[in-house]
Amino acid sequence: MEVESLRGKSEKSPMEQPNSSDAARVLRNRRKWRTISFTVIGVLVFIILLVVILAFTAFKAKRPVTTIDDVSLRDLRFSVNLARLQVLLNATFHVNISITNPNKVGFKFKDSNAELSYRDQQVGEVPIPAGKISADQTVPMNLTLTLMADRLISDAKFFSDVMSGELPLSARTEIPGKVNVMNMFRIRVVSTSSCDFTVYLFNSSVGDQNCQYKTQF
Structure with missing residues (x-):
């Protein structure tokens, strides 16, 4: 066993x-x-x-800034008919703006426009075509705005402003776009700029420019 x-x-x-x-x-x-x-x-x-x-x-989204660098008169013609209390006014302005992209990536913006206003009433407009701004780049733009005088006839203050020789106007741009961070984060931004200025009719000049800039995410 x-x-x-x-x-x-x-x-x-x-x-x-x-x-x-x-x-x-x-x-x-x-x-x-x-x-x-x-x-x-x-x-x-x-x-x-x-x-x-x-x-x-390093790639944190920063605020693109649109600035209105200068507003100048290109052409000005006006006349006053005191008997009929009528004003004939034609004015064209050069508006130089620049868009600065402080990001490490490109900034794409959509079609927008620049507006010319008299006492909060729009009296002129010019389109700003869509485009792209590379990283750390500033792009200048030269715009031409024409004042549509026929829109001012109904304003009660227009005649008195013309008679004083000082016409208060403002130029405004609002440019929407987006910043694409590393092809993963798409951040939408709206860059706004506005400038209040005075047109001195008797010597055909522009002065008293006061500008403000704002960017919203």
Whole structure:
């Protein structure tokens, strides 16, 4: 009986050795894939954190600014008929604006326009075509605005302003666009500028310019 028992043990041991070897191999493979998975997850987390940090530091969206650099008279003609209390006025203005993009990425803006107003009443308009401004770039634009005098006839203050020789006007631009940060974050912005100025009719000049600039995300 003892001989058979020993013989049985010797017959079983070769079968048990491969089973324990397979289990060890499976365990090693699990550890290997677990290590690879943790490594991949760690790399992805690092990349995501890096992108977020860059998006809010070096590539943080900044406010593009539109400025009205100068408003000047190109042409002015006016006459006053005191008997009929009528004013004939034709005026054309040069408006020089510049759009500055302080971002590290490009700024795309849509079609917009520049408006000329007299006492909050629009009396002129010129289109500003859509475009793109590269990173850290300033683009100048030269616009021509024509005053539509027929819109001023009905204003009660127009005649008295002309008689005083000082015509209060304002120029305004509103340029909507977006900043695309690393092709992941698209931030919409609206850059607005406005300038109040006075046209001195008797010497055909422009003065008292007061400008304000605003950008909204």
